[in-house]
Amino acid sequence: MEKGKGKQKKKKQPLIAVTVGHPKNDDDEKKGEKRVARGRLGYEERQMMLAITGPQKPLNYPTHLLAMSDGTFTKEYEIPEEDREEVFQKLYLFDTPPSMDTPMLDIHEGKRFKVKEFRVIREDGGNFIVSPYYPVSGGTLLDWAESGAVKDGSDVVVTANRFRQKPPIDTKEEPPMDTNGHE
Numbered sequence: 001m002e003k004g005k006g007k008q009k010k011k012k013q014p015l016i017a018v019t020v021g022h023p024k025n026d027d028d029e030k031k032g033e034k035r036v037a038r039g040r041l042g043y044e045e046r047q048m049m050l051a052i053t054g055p056q057k058p059l060n061y062p063t064h065l066l067a068m069s070d071g072t073f074t075k076e077y078e079i080p081e082e083d084r085e086e087v088f089q090k091l092y093l094f095d096t097p098p099s100m101d102t103p104m105l106d107i108h109e110g111k112r113f114k115v116k117e118f119r120v121i122r123e124d125g126g127n128f129i130v131s132p133y134y135p136v137s138g139g140t141l142l143d144w145a146e147s148g149a150v151k152d153g154s155d156v157v158v159t160a161n162r163f164r165q166k167p168p169i170d171t172k173e174e175p176p177m178d179t180n181g182h183e
Helices: 026-030 043-053 081-091
Strands: 016-021 063-067 073-077 103-106 111-114 119-123 126-130 144-146 157-162
Touching (some): 063 119
Antiparallel strands (some): 063 073, 073 119, 103 111, 103 144, 119 126
């Protein structure tokens, strides 16, 4: 067989994250629908994000314990107001970070917020952007939909975002990880 013939190299397709959900609303509780505990809140989403970024060094900010609705605790960074946009830009997984004043919807909670209200947690060897409602229902960055694109009373939210081609931050050093989600 001649050189250059044989298996053709497939062109890599860009990675896209798709969020599909039914936003929670107040009528759900009136109908008697209760939220079912999903184990560790946000676990699946954090694992997906960690697969993109790999393990990350802890950020150089103090942390405090944050009580979660499932009875566990997580570490939340205390990021000063003047550093929040820079941290968001560094940790944001997708191609085009929204402005800090962009209205968003946490599809787990069905509640709106502005990007600047984000939280950053430290779990599973990674630093994760999460919604301000993360302690209640586990909404990570993957569970955000642009609020303007969601009509009140809609049943399904679908968002798609293209991941960056390279991890958003340096991941050469791997911090230790344990199976409990904390370092």
